[in-house]
Amino acid sequence: MASLFDDLFVVPFFAGLAVALLLPLVGNLLRLRDEWLATLGLAHLAAATGLIGMAFGVPPIWGARLFPEHEVANRLPAWRWHLGFDLLSALAIAAATATVGLMGAFALIFLPSWLAFRLAPDWRRANLLAVAIGAGGYTLAFALALALDQPFAPVLAAVLIGLFALGARGGRRAAGADFPSV
Amino acid sequence: MGAPGLMAALLQLDGVVAGYARPVSPAASFALARGEVLGLAGPNGIGKSTLLRAVIGTARVFGGTLRRAADARVAHLPQQLPRPAEAPLSGRELLRYLRAEALPAPASLAARLEQRIDRLSGGEYQLLCLWACLAGDADLVLLDEPTNNLDQDHVRLAAEEIAAGA
Numbered sequence: 001m002a003s004l005f006d007d008l009f010v011v012p013f014f015a016g017l018a019v020a021l022l023l024p025l026v027g028n029l030l031r032l033r034d035e036w037l038a039t040l041g042l043a044h045l046a047a048a049t050g051l052i053g054m055a056f057g058v059p060p061i062w063g064a065r066l067f068p069e070h071e072v073a074n075r076l077p078a079w080r081w082h083l084g085f086d087l088l089s090a091l092a093i094a095a096a097t098a099t100v101g102l103m104g105a106f107a108l109i110f111l112p113s114w115l116a117f118r119l120a121p122d123w124r125r126a127n128l129l130a131v132a133i134g135a136g137g138y139t140l141a142f143a144l145a146l147a148l149d150q151p152f153a154p155v156l157a158a159v160l161i162g163l164f165a166l167g168a169r170g171g172r173r174a175a176g177a178d179f180p181s182v
Numbered sequence: 183m184g185a186p187g188l189m190a191a192l193l194q195l196d197g198v199v200a201g202y203a204r205p206v207s208p209a210a211s212f213a214l215a216r217g218e219v220l221g222l223a224g225p226n227g228i229g230k231s232t233l234l235r236a237v238i239g240t241a242r243v244f245g246g247t248l249r250r251a252a253d254a255r256v257a258h259l260p261q262q263l264p265r266p267a268e269a270p271l272s273g274r275e276l277l278r279y280l281r282a283e284a285l286p287a288p289a290s291l292a293a294r295l296e297q298r299i300d301r302l303s304g305g306e307y308q309l310l311c312l313w314a315c316l317a318g319d320a321d322l323v324l325l326d327e328p329t330n331n332l333d334q335d336h337v338r339l340a341a342e343e344i345a346a347g348a
Contacts, residue, residue: 032266062271062275062276062279063279063280065264065266066263066264066265066266066276066299066311067258067260067280067311068264069235069238069240069258069260070257070258072238072239072240073238073239073240073256073257073258073324074255074256075239116270117268117269117270118268119270120270121270121272121296121298122270122271122272122274122275122296122298123270123271123272123275124275125270126270
């Protein structure tokens with residue numbers, strides 16, 4: 001564990017941690033737009049005001065999801081924020097791929113948001129939960145990969161899958177019959 | 183605003199025929215000023231929803247003239263509400279994001295506002311979206327079959343709120 005604090009690993013750790021904090025949020029927004037599968041190809045990154053708006057507590061992406069004709073009805077230039085989010089997603093995934101690898105980036109986009117969508121009681125806590133799973137899983141995987149001398153990305157994917165399995169099972173137990181069939 | 187008695191229309195239709203690939207609705211003419219409530223009645227398939235969709239710009243106008251106040255904000259409750267199978271969004275958040283929090287929600291709705299929208303019944307979700315349209319900042323509210331899925335008490339409540347919203 002001492003190597004975790006070695007200068008050689010400190011910078012990569014914090015660079016990856018920044019990615020682990022951001023990607024689950026991007027994953028939530030992509031999932032909200034039913035576009036998380038697009039992250040597999042990296043070519044269909046359609047999905048920045050959503051994220052920017054979220055920072056201000058007003059995600060227009062929810063309005064667009066639930067009332068898809070609202071922008072047309074009000075003659076709003078929706079292309080600006082659609083394009084903005086496309087660009088933000090592409091940049092985030094490109095940066096993440098260069099930092100934690102494609103497998104790690106995909107795991108950080110897909111798994112935390114999947115669990116957060118199942119368990120969170122509202123959107124604010126869905127974002128907090130996704131970030132907690134992403135950052136927690138990343139930190140655990142980093143320590144495990146160093147301790148076990150294993151490649152990082154597969155360990156990260158394994159840790160996140162493990163967290164997902166635990167969370168999904170716990171969620172079903174806690175919610176019982178009231179849990180939605182999704 | 184114009185002089186008393188000459189209130190500018192938010193919406194004015196003169197002989198509007200709406201449709202998609204071909205005309206669907208018969209010609210319709212009416213004007214709607216701020217504070218007015220207007221109901222469209224007619225048999226199924228006559229094109230009432232199509233006419234509303236022409237107003238919001240998602241259906242084509244084949245004839246007549248359709249004028250909408252340029253600065254009018256529009257809320258549209260469609261006949262069939264898209265509802266994600268999985269949506270970690272509470273009813274209260276939905277109202278906040280749609281800027282519909284200024285007015286207190288009816289008691290039966292207020293009691294369910296902390297629930298995720300994907301765990302509401304069809305009627306509860308319809309009532310939530312109807313309230314979001316009525317309590318928001320829209321100048322022109324277009325409601326297509328607003329009482330879908332509502333029980334008798336809530337149909338009565340919806341009618342009262344629509345009248346009060348005017």
